Amino acid sequence: MFNKNKRAKKFSDLLIPGIILIIIGIVFAFQGIRDYSKLNGDLLNLNTASEKDLDADKYVEIDVDYAFYSFCENVETTNYVFKRTTDQYYLISALKDNEYYIGLNIAESKKSELEALSDYTWSQSGADPGTLHYIGKLCKSDSEIMGYMKNYIYDMYEAAYDITLTSTEKATLDSYMLPYYIKIMTKEGCRTSIIIGLIAFGLGILLIILGIIRHKNTVYGPDIQSEPYTGAYGNPTTPDMNTGMNSGYADPNAQEPTTPFSDSNTSEAATSGLDPDTFDGDGTSSFKLKD
Numbered sequence: 001m002f003n004k005n006k007r008a009k010k011f012s013d014l015l016i017p018g019i020i021l022i023i024i025g026i027v028f029a030f031q032g033i034r035d036y037s038k039l040n041g042d043l044l045n046l047n048t049a050s051e052k053d054l055d056a057d058k059y060v061e062i063d064v065d066y067a068f069y070s071f072c073e074n075v076e077t078t079n080y081v082f083k084r085t086t087d088q089y090y091l092i093s094a095l096k097d098n099e100y101y102i103g104l105n106i107a108e109s110k111k112s113e114l115e116a117l118s119d120y121t122w123s124q125s126g127a128d129p130g131t132l133h134y135i136g137k138l139c140k141s142d143s144e145i146m147g148y149m150k151n152y153i154y155d156m157y158e159a160a161y162d163i164t165l166t167s168t169e170k171a172t173l174d175s176y177m178l179p180y181y182i183k184i185m186t187k188e189g190c191r192t193s194i195i196i197g198l199i200a201f202g203l204g205i206l207l208i209i210l211g212i213i214r215h216k217n218t219v220y221g222p223d224i225q226s227e228p229y230t231g232a233y234g235n236p237t238t239p240d241m242n243t244g245m246n247s248g249y250a251d252p253n254a255q256e257p258t259t260p261f262s263d264s265n266t267s268e269a270a271t272s273g274l275d276p277d278t279f280d281g282d283g284t285s286s287f288k289l290k291d
Helices: 004-039 112-121 143-161 167-174 187-217 266-272
Strands: 059-064 067-078 082-094 100-107 132-140 177-185
Touching: 004 059, 004 132, 004 187, 059 082, 067 112, 067 143, 082 112, 082 143, 100 132, 100 143, 112 132, 143 167, 143 177
Parallel strands: 100 177
Antiparallel strands: 059 132, 067 082, 082 100, 132 177
């Protein structure tokens, strides 16, 4: 019987990682191709659209003229110690006449233009960065993001006008807050996703091919089950060292039986109870019991 478990393990060492890489490659490539195709198609213009035109997962474009800094951020924590900000949610105005507020999700590394526009909007800088154009996908805001946006807008109005908002005023402001945010996307990012997907897919195929080749070329010996050595006395298949049966070793203490006619030495004859003097030189004997 051949060791099939070892053979299967050798094959699975490459098969499983190969399948995982293929799945990852398909996901990355599919998302990249889909997003790239959508971004090159008809985009919903959030500068002219109405509130009823909005829906999650729509691909959109917008020209940003006013920005109001970031109202929340995503922080990545490693081992409960190291923290890294990955992306920001900026508050911007949108739709016709810029009457509504919406979030704009952008990577931390690409926030400099929005930060400069926010400074200009709040007269913190005289440098006008100009209108910023973005494309991306419209995403539904969860309760946490909406909570941050509401509190930020309340504080912004109270600080700007030195007032305390009433519940009625807060409700009015709520009606101008869109329950969406724009996830910024780029065509370059889509192409990168496609390339990563194709590389992962190719590596997965290669691993599977190598696994099949190894599986076919590997020669396995019989699966011999070894038995533990229990000692000379506990294993019936082990020669008994006390006998000469299997090993050819004779016990020096063992005595073979003698008869009156055995060709023995004197001591053996004496032991048997015969008098050695009863034997004549010609080999004949007369029996005589020892005194």
